[in-house]
Amino acid sequence: MVLTTIYALLFYFATAVLLFGVGYKVYQYASVPAPLKIPTTPAPTTRTGVVLRMLREVIWFESLFRANKWIWLFGMLFHGALWLVLLRHVRYFIDPVWTWVILIQPIGKYAGFIMMIGLVGLLVRRIAVERIRYISSPSDYLMLVLLLAIGGSGLMMTFVLHTDIVQFKAFMLGVMTFSWQPIPPDPILLLHLTAVLLLMIIFPYSKLLHAPGVFFSPTRNQVDNPREQRHIADWAKRLEDASSS
Amino acid sequence: MAKTIDVPVLKPYIEIPKLQPDVMAGSGPYIAKPDMQAALGFRGELPEDWQSIALNKMGELLKKYRSFQVYMDACVKCGACTDKCHYLLGTADPKNMPVARQDLIRKVYRRYFTLAGKYFPKLVGAVDLTEEVLNDWHNYYHQCSECRRCSVYCPYGIDTAEVTMAAREILNSIGRGQKYSNEIIGKVYKIGNNLGLPEPALRDTLEGLEEDVEADIGIKVRFPLDEAGAEILLVTPSADFFAEPHVDGLVGYAKVFHQAGVTWTLSSKASEAANFGLFIGSYENMRRIALRIREAAIELGVKRIVFGECGHAWRVAYSFLNTLAGPFDFLDPRYPVPQHICEFTYDLLQSGKLTLDKSVNDHRVMTFHDSCNVARASRMGNVPGGQFTIPRELIKAACNNFYDMAPETIHDQTYCCGGGGGLLTDDLLELRIKGAMPRMQALQQATEQYQITHLAAICAICKSQFTKVLPYYGFKMDQVISVHQLIGDAIVFQTDSEHPENNTVT
Ligand code: SF4
Ligand code: SF4
Numbered sequence: 001m002v003l004t005t006i007y008a009l010l011f012y013f014a015t016a017v018l019l020f021g022v023g024y025k026v027y028q029y030a031s032v033p034a035p036l037k038i039p040t041t042p043a044p045t046t047r048t049g050v051v052l053r054m055l056r057e058v059i060w061f062e063s064l065f066r067a068n069k070w071i072w073l074f075g076m077l078f079h080g081a082l083w084l085v086l087l088r089h090v091r092y093f094i095d096p097v098w099t100w101v102i103l104i105q106p107i108g109k110y111a112g113f114i115m116m117i118g119l120v121g122l123l124v125r126r127i128a129v130e131r132i133r134y135i136s137s138p139s140d141y142l143m144l145v146l147l148l149a150i151g152g153s154g155l156m157m158t159f160v161l162h163t164d165i166v167q168f169k170a171f172m173l174g175v176m177t178f179s180w181q182p183i184p185p186d187p188i189l190l191l192h193l194t195a196v197l198l199l200m201i202i203f204p205y206s207k208l209l210h211a212p213g214v215f216f217s218p219t220r221n222q223v224d225n226p227r228e229q230r231h232i233a234d235w236a237k238r239l240e241d242a243s244s245s
Numbered sequence: 246m247a248k249t250i251d252v253p254v255l256k257p258y259i260e261i262p263k264l265q266p267d268v269m270a271g272s273g274p275y276i277a278k279p280d281m282q283a284a285l286g287f288r289g290e291l292p293e294d295w296q297s298i299a300l301n302k303m304g305e306l307l308k309k310y311r312s313f314q315v316y317m318d319a320c321v322k323c324g325a326c327t328d329k330c331h332y333l334l335g336t337a338d339p340k341n342m343p344v345a346r347q348d349l350i351r352k353v354y355r356r357y358f359t360l361a362g363k364y365f366p367k368l369v370g371a372v373d374l375t376e377e378v379l380n381d382w383h384n385y386y387h388q389c390s391e392c393r394r395c396s397v398y399c400p401y402g403i404d405t406a407e408v409t410m411a412a413r414e415i416l417n418s419i420g421r422g423q424k425y426s427n428e429i430i431g432k433v434y435k436i437g438n439n440l441g442l443p444e445p446a447l448r449d450t451l452e453g454l455e456e457d458v459e460a461d462i463g464i465k466v467r468f469p470l471d472e473a474g475a476e477i478l479l480v481t482p483s484a485d486f487f488a489e490p491h492v493d494g495l496v497g498y499a500k501v502f503h504q505a506g507v508t509w510t511l512s513s514k515a516s517e518a519a520n521f522g523l524f525i526g527s528y529e530n531m532r533r534i535a536l537r538i539r540e541a542a543i544e545l546g547v548k549r550i551v552f553g554e555c556g557h558a559w560r561v562a563y564s565f566l567n568t569l570a571g572p573f574d575f576l577d578p579r580y581p582v583p584q585h586i587c588e589f590t591y592d593l594l595q596s597g598k599l600t601l602d603k604s605v606n607d608h609r610v611m612t613f614h615d616s617c618n619v620a621r622a623s624r625m626g627n628v629p630g631g632q633f634t635i636p637r638e639l640i641k642a643a644c645n646n647f648y649d650m651a652p653e654t655i656h657d658q659t660y661c662c663g664g665g666g667g668l669l670t671d672d673l674l675e676l677r678i679k680g681a682m683p684r685m686q687a688l689q690q691a692t693e694q695y696q697i698t699h700l701a702a703i704c705a706i707c708k709s710q711f712t713k714v715l716p717y718y719g720f721k722m723d724q725v726i727s728v729h730q731l732i733g734d735a736i737v738f739q740t741d742s743e744h745p746e747n748n749t750v751t
Contacts, residue, residue, distance in 0.1 A: 025318070034311040035528065037564045038404065040396045040621055042629035042657060057400070066658075067325035067398030075323065075400075125324070130264055132324035134339045135348065137370030139361075140322050205361045206369075210401055213319030218312045219393075219402035224624060226564045227581045230571050235309055236528060 004183045007193060008175050014200040021204025022212060029216040035233035043224035050223050057220060070125065078118030078147075084111035085154070092165075092172050112155045119148050139206065146195055153192035163189045250675045252717045253335055253682040255689045261328045262337035269338040273384035275672050277422035284431040285530055288420040295419040296374050300357055302418040303350075303411075307358065312407040317354045319401045320344060326395040326403070331660045332388050335679030340385045343395035343405040349381050350412050379421070386412040387423055388676055391524065391557075391666035392617035397657050406666070410526025417525055425670035430521045433534055438483035438517035444470075447513055450486050458496055464738055466496075466503045468511070473545050475510035477502070480518045480538055480562075480583070481553025482705035490726045491708055494554050497729025500736050501590050504599060509551075512541035518558035519705065523565075524667035531561065535569040548576055550583040554727055556616035556704030557665065559585060563623035587703065588625050590732060591635045594642055601735040606644035609699045611731070612691050613640055613649065614684065614711075615659035616704035630656075636703055636728055643731040648695040654687035662702075664710030677710060678717050685718040700725050 044050045056062040061079075064072045088108025091097045123144045126132050157163045164184040174181035183189075202208070215221065232240070279289030292298065307314045322344060328334070332341040339345055348370070355362030355371035362371030372378060389409040396404035416422065432441040442450070451468035458466045469475060479502075485495040502509045515538045522531030542550055550573070552562045562583045567573065573582040581588075593599045613636060625631040633656045641647050649655055663680030691697050702708050702725060711725040 029311060029315055032308055032311040032314050035309065036568060038312060038407065038622070040393060040402055040404065040657070041624055041632065043624075045627075045629060057402075061400055063398055063402065064323070064325050064400040067329065067400075071323050071325050126322075129324065131261075131327040131339070131342060132322070134264060135322050135324060135327065135342065135344050137322075138367065139365075139369045142368075202361075205359065207319070207321045209318040210321050213315045214401045216311060216315045217319065217402040218315075219396050219404050224629065226567055227583075229567075231568045233309075236532075236568075239529065239532065 001182065003185055003190075004171065004180055007171075007183050007190075008180050010197050011175050014197040018200040018203050022209075025204055025209055026212050026216075029212065033233035033235065034218040034222070035231075035236050037222055037224070037226040037231050038218050039222040039224050040219040041224060043222065045224050047223060050221060054215065054221060058214060070121070074118045074121035074125070076118070077114050078122065081111040081113075081115035081118060084108045085115060085151075092169050093176065095169070095173060109158055112151055112158065116148065116151045116155070119144055119151060123148070143206065143208075146199060150192060150195045150199065153188050153195065156188050157186075157192065161186075161188055250678055250717075252678055255682070255686050255718060257690070259334060259683055259686055262334065264339040265337040266339055269336045269341065269388060269676065270381075270384060272388065272673070272676055273380070274387045274668075274670060275424035276383075277424045277427040279420070281424065281427045281431050282417070282420055282422050284434060285417070285422070285427055285525075285527070287417045287422055287427075290420040292420065295379075299374060299379075299415050299419050300353075302415045303354065304358070306411045306414060307354075310407070310411065312404065313411045316347065316401075316403045316408060317351055317358075320347060320351070320403055321400075323400065326399050326405075329395050329398050330389075330405075331392070331394070331663060331683045332390075332676065332680045335663070335682040336388075336676070338388075340381065341388055343399075343403075346385055346389055346405055347403065347408045349378070349385055350408060350415075353378060382412050382416060383421055386416065387668065387673070388680075389666060390617070390661045390663065390668055390680070392661035393621040394617065394658070394661065397621060409666070410523075412526075413524070414526040417527065422525070423667060425672070426521050426524045426667040430525075430530055430534070433517055433521070433537075437514055437537070439519055439521070440483040440486070440517075442483055442486060442516065444513040444516075447486060447511075447516055451511070454492070454496065454499075458499070462738075464503070466499050468495075468499055469509065470511050471513050471545065472508070472510040475508040475545060475547055477507055477509035477549045477551050478515070478538075478542050478545055478547040479509050479511055479551050479553060479586075480515050480541075480558075481511070481586075482518045482555040482558060483516060484705040484709060485553055486516075488705075488709065490712070490723065490730060491554075491705055493730035493733065494727025495729075497727060497731070497733030498553060498586050500733045500738075501586075501593065501599070501729070504736055504738060505589075505593050510545060510547070512545060514544070515541035518552050518555045518562070520558060520561040521667060523557055523561050531565065532569045535561065535566055538566065539570040539573070542573075543575065549580050550576065551586055551589050552583050553586050554703040554705065554729060556618040556706060558705075559703075560618040560622040585625050585635075586729065587635050587639055588631075590639055590729070591626070594639070600737040600739060601643050601732065602737050603643060603645045603735060605735045606731055607646070609644055609726075609731070610646040610648070610695060610697050611640055611644055611699050611701055612647070612688065612695075612697045613637055613655075613728075614662065614700055614702045614707060615655050615657075616702060616707050617659060617661040617665055619703060620659050621657050633657075636701075639728055640701055640731060643735040646695075648691060648697065650687040650691045654683065660684040660687065662704070662707040662710040663714065665704075665706050669706050669710055674713075678714050681710065681714045681718070685714070685720075688720070689718070698724065701728050701731060702726075703728050
């Protein structure tokens with residue numbers, strides 16, 4: 001029961017940190033003005049064009065593709081597989097399970113391997129390429145290690161040492177409905193969960209902020225129309241008012 | 246003491262160098278004198294409590310610029326940008342990798358503005374703001390030409406130029422400005438242009454040009470100054486008034502205006518297109534410089550504003566002028582404000598009002614250098630990428646031999662000339678020579694392939710920088726020319742029955 005209490009409380013805590021932390025950063029990004037038009041050109045001249053540019057960026061990693069095919073490949077493998085794995089995990093949070101979640105289950109299971117290949121590729125590059133090694137801090141390595149631990153423990157449970165997944169789902173639903181059920185005291189599961197919770201907690205304090213950040217990047221999200229429209233920030237407007245009065 | 250400079254050897258392709266930490270550590274530019282600082286509204290000298298002033302400034306900028314705030318957080322250290330900077334490629338100093346350049350300030354941001362850096366500095370690479378860090382800022386934020394090449398490749402669009410500008414603004418706030426940029430801004434405020442050319446001298450120069458052109462082609466092409474009631478105000482970099490090869494570009498614009506049959510004028514008040522406020526990241530100074538153009542346009546009662554060939558100037562003009570100094574509702578709404586001279590000439594060409602004799606330029610085999618800020622921070626015409634096609638269309642209309650350099654070195658992937666962003670000063674000559682290497686490499690390759698004789702550019706900084714560095718790489722300094730020199734040389738003047746006043750053929 002102690003274990004159940006600890007993990008249940010950790011879940012609430014981690015969820016709160018993640019939501020409020022990221023919520024605060026998004027609020028901050030949205031409220032800090034972008035006082036000048038600085039899209040990296042050629043840039044779209046319409047809102048629709050910008051939405052498409054952003055989609056190409058977050059789905060296809062367009063800029064990264066132009067920059068470096070290896071980083072693109074490993075980044076793509078990791079992020080693509082991560083999505084599948086995350087979607088597959090929806091089954092532990094709902095009952096009954098939606099059909100599409102059941103349908104992706106087989107792909108989702110094997111996507112875990114792809115994810116690991118991507119992560120290992122990124123880690124090897126970080127260690128082996130002099131330039132990337134130079135710019136890496138301990139946290140950059142630890143982040144990959146953490147993700148590898150999550151992926152590795154997850155794969156272990158899926159393919160080698162099965163955990164009591166029915167009981168785990170009961171725990172998860174219990175946490176969500178505030179009627180706690182015991183957590184299976186399986187070390188690999190606990191490792192998996194601990195790593196995930198840690199990731200959720202550090203999310204708003206780390207470079208994982210690239211996920212919300214990309215949508216607020218002025219070089220990517222601005223419409224190229226400065227000759228047609230003035231684009232004046234409040235603080236810049238005050239300079240104008242001051243000089244005209 | 247003049248240090249001998251190892252000029253990079255051009256290879257058949259660009260090699261990513263093995264890193265040589267701190268080779269460029271002592272290569273920062275001269276520091277601005279207190280009176281130069283004061284003229285721009287900055288502190289004169291480094292005060293004792295500079296750390297807290299710098300940190301306050303950083304906090305202020307994080308609240309004023311979304312780019313700065315987001316870019317401090319979003320970098321994942323993927324390394325995609327690490328080989329994209331011409332200064333890294335030319336110097337091998339790792340702090341010239343865009344991400345490493347950002348990190349010089351990011352590690353301080355983390356230390357003072359993030360929870361992780363406050364409590365676990367070692368883990369996330371956060372450091373205190375020490376004198377050593379300050380010196381690195383001064384050195385390496387003046388080894389960035391704000392060319393934005395890195396921003397093209399970053400998956401989050403992180404633009405190191407934005408970070409450099411923020412850093413320079415912080416440096417200025419603690420009295421550590423850069424002599425070259427700040428001195429020039431002072432001249433613009435005092436005299437009206439970067440070169441400190443006063444009105445009488447300017448008038449003299451223009452009269453001389455008028456005589457030269459008339460002697461040359463037998464037509465009186467005018468170079469008007471401060472003529473109220475002219476239709477067009479031309480704002481052009483002051484180098485166009487006498488430096489080679491810039492001045493031939495100015496002659497080209499004048500011939501185009503002459504042939505178009507429009508009235509135009511230069512202004513002694515706004516006798517400079519470049520806006521160095523951009524380089525130092527100072528919105529206030531950029532605005533103050535931009536407002537001269539608005540005032541000149543109002544005083545002279547013009548209908549249109551056209552900018553001459555100048556890269557960073559065009560960025561400020563195209564992307565910021567309307568914001569900084571608009572609205573321009575007193576101008577003719579049929580034309581964009583402002584227009585680029587290339588747009589003007591292109592429109593003329595499209596409407597059949599300009600006849601060019603390409604054969605005049607047959608002795609030239611041309612290639613074109615996309616200037617960084619035109620390519621990646623502005624546009625021409627009304628479709629994205631017009632900044633690439635329009636100048637090329639002009640060149641092709643004016644000569645028979647045109648070839649592009651390698652595709653990964655042109656358009657938005659172009660390499661900076663190595664002298665942009667406030668670095669065009671002799672105290673940074675070594676950096677400028679080394680930073681030019683990638684562009685020189687592409688030029689060398691194209692020269693071998695197509696026997697290129699001339700490199701056309703549409704930026705005053707590019708032209709000056711190339712004039713200086715071409716010889717170090719075995720080229721000749723006069724191989725760089727203005728796009729409008731080609732046009733000017735090829736124009737076939739036609740008698741115009743609608744505007745007989747233009748037909749003053751003597
Ligand atoms: S903006 Fe240009 S000079 Fe500055 S870091 Fe990026 S690529 Fe290098
Ligand atoms: S490409 Fe962008 S995210 Fe990657 S290291 Fe460079 S600045 Fe950081």
